[in-house]
Amino acid sequence: MEQKNAHNHIVGYGTYIFVWLSLVALTALTVTAASFDLGNFSIVVALAIASIKGLLVLLVFMHLKFDDRIFRIFVFVAFLTLTIFLILTFADYSFIR
Amino acid sequence: MNQIAEATVNTHVHRDDVGAKIGMWLFLFTELILFGGMFLAYAVYRFTYRDFFALASKELDVFVGLINTLVLLTSSLTMAMSITALRKGDKKLSLFFLSTTIFFAFLFLVNKYFEWSAKFEHGLFPGSNELLSLPRGEIIYFGLYYVMTGLHALHVIIGIVILVFMFVFVLKDKVNQDYYIMLENSGLYWHLVDIIWIFLFPLFYLIH
Numbered sequence: 434m435e436q437k438n439a440h441n442h443i444v445g446y447g448t449y450i451f452v453w454l455s456l457v458a459l460t461a462l463t464v465t466a467a468s469f470d471l472g473n474f475s476i477v478v479a480l481a482i483a484s485i486k487g488l489l490v491l492l493v494f495m496h497l498k499f500d501d502r503i504f505r506i507f508v509f510v511a512f513l514t515l516t517i518f519l520i521l522t523f524a525d526y527s528f529i530r
Numbered sequence: 531m532n533q534i535a536e537a538t539v540n541t542h543v544h545r546d547d548v549g550a551k552i553g554m555w556l557f558l559f560t561e562l563i564l565f566g567g568m569f570l571a572y573a574v575y576r577f578t579y580r581d582f583f584a585l586a587s588k589e590l591d592v593f594v595g596l597i598n599t600l601v602l603l604t605s606s607l608t609m610a611m612s613i614t615a616l617r618k619g620d621k622k623l624s625l626f627f628l629s630t631t632i633f634f635a636f637l638f639l640v641n642k643y644f645e646w647s648a649k650f651e652h653g654l655f656p657g658s659n660e661l662l663s664l665p666r667g668e669i670i671y672f673g674l675y676y677v678m679t680g681l682h683a684l685h686v687i688i689g690i691v692i693l694v695f696m697f698v699f700v701l702k703d704k705v706n707q708d709y710y711i712m713l714e715n716s717g718l719y720w721h722l723v724d725i726i727w728i729f730l731f732p733l734f735y736l737i738h
Contacts (some may be wrong), residue, residue, distance in 0.1 A: 443617045444610070453607040460599050460731075464592065467736035479732035486728045494610045494721045501548065504555060508728075511559045515566045522570055526577075 442499045452493045457488050547711040550552065554715040560720050561685075565726050568678050572733060575670050582667025583731070587737040590652065590675075594645045595735035598638050605634035606724040609693075609717050619707045621700065628697050635690045642683050675734055682730060685723045692716050 437492060463482040492498040497505050576583050600731060610629035646655075653660030656676050696716050699705040705713050 443614055446611055446614060449607055449610045449614070453603060456603045457600065457613075460596070460603065463732055463736065464596055467592075467732070467738065470738055472738075477738055483729050483732050486724045490606060490721050490725050494606050494724075495718055499697050500551070504551070507552075507559075508554055511562055515562065516647070518566065518570060519573065522574065523577075526574055 444496070444499065448493060452489055456486055456489060459489075469503065536656065545709070545711075550711045551718075554655060554718050558718060561722060565678075565681070568674070568681070569729065569733075572674050572678070575667075575674065576733075579667025582665055583671050586664075586668040586671035587734060589652070589723060590735050591645065591648075592735050595731050598641050599731045601634050601638045601641065602724050602727050605631045605638070606721050608634065611722045613710065613713055613717055614711050616700065616705070616713060617707060621703075621706075625700055627699060628693060628700065632690055632693050632697070635686055635693065638686055639690075642679070649725070654683060678730060679734070680729045682723065682726055685726070687721050689723055692719060 459482050463479055466478050466482070467475065469475075491508065497508060608627045611639060612624045612631065615621075615624035615627055641735040654672060655661065655675065660670055664672075693716060696705060696713050697713065
């Protein structure tokens with residue numbers, strides 16, 4: 434039942450335009466933030482904004498919000514795997530030095 | 531008997547749209563790991579050569595990067611709207627949005643061409659004497675820059691080819707209001723290319 438609904442859901446133009454406007458605003462924000470010297474914090478801000486933008490694209494443009502839950506679980510596991518790679522690499526790397 | 535069997539086979543449309551979509555996502559995960567490995571290398575080297583990365587990134591034009599970001603974001607919008615248009619039964623509008631997406635993809639590559647040409651004129655291309663005379667950290671920065679944005683540009687080119695095929699399929703009604711999973715999967719690919727750029731832009735252009 435849920436699957437059928439998800440499949441029949443057509444996302445309206447308005448939703449897409451709203452998301453696009455948010456993406457443009459976030460781009461402006463990240464460029465503005467980069468013009469200030471935030472020290473070590475600037476990479477955190479840049480990555481946080483990029484992640485929000487990526488999430489918006491995944492959820493709305495790529496329909497994850499409207500598709501079956503299995504797709505969200507898939508994507509979550511994929512990004513979790515990448516995060517584990519990142520953590521393990523840095524755990525290893527900090528011991529080499 | 532055979533004819534009846536054949537007729538039954540022909541009238542039964544064998545397809546699994548959800549399965550097709552899962553297959554596309556699985557492919558996208560391999561892409562994620564491909565680029566993920568590069569982002570990992572970037573993270574480690576940026577951690578090691580922080581100041582050199584900041585210095586080298588001054589060579590990049592933030593404005594060009596910003597324009598290309600906006601171009602890709604807009605192309606993602608028109609891609610998504612092309613699917614909506616087709617599903618609402620408006621083939622013409624869908625084709626219009628698809629061609630707009632292809633146009634923006636070309637615009638991105640044209641921008642990239644001028645951006646890289648300017649770098650080449652400054653002698654900053656892989657293996658050049660100018661580049662090799664720089665400190666190690668800067669060489670690595672430009673190495674990563676060319677490999678990562680280059681592989682991304684290759685994906686944009688592949689994306690254009692896929693979208694041109696989709697344009698023809700929609701035009702010939704092979705992809706239509708009832709059967710649009712191919713267009714949806716092409717859209718997924720295009721949005722992934724967009725997401726990768728969303729991360730490339732701040733990591734290469736906006737370093738302090």
